[in-house]
Amino acid sequence: MRTLAGRHPGDPRYTRLVDELLAGSPEVRDWWPQYDVQARRSGRKRLRPPGRAVAEYAFTAFHLAEQPERTLVIYNPGP
Known part of the structure; x- marks a missing residue:
């Protein structure tokens, strides 16, 4: 925001x-x-899906050069 x-x-x-x-x-x-x-381009986040335990994910964010407010974030389950 x-x-x-x-x-x-x-x-x-x-x-x-x-x-x-x-x-x-x-x-x-x-x-x-x-x-x-x-701006963070990558890192780790801890998320709690509804009804489940906390899980840690690695994330990478990709921003469009022409429209930097548009972002694709890919989450990958951590070890």
Whole structure:
């Protein structure tokens, strides 16, 4: 969300959503101005599918050069 809002600083849809989040959440008001966004291209995530145990996955994200807001993320079950 922060990455996309940063890519489209004048887009009223993002501005409106961020304003709503800031108005409705003290936590967002605390961390939004402090958080520096760095795009992650790969890493590991822990996910909990409904009704199942936590599982760890490796992920890789691919961004389209012409449309960087479009991302394909591939998850691979970890060891």
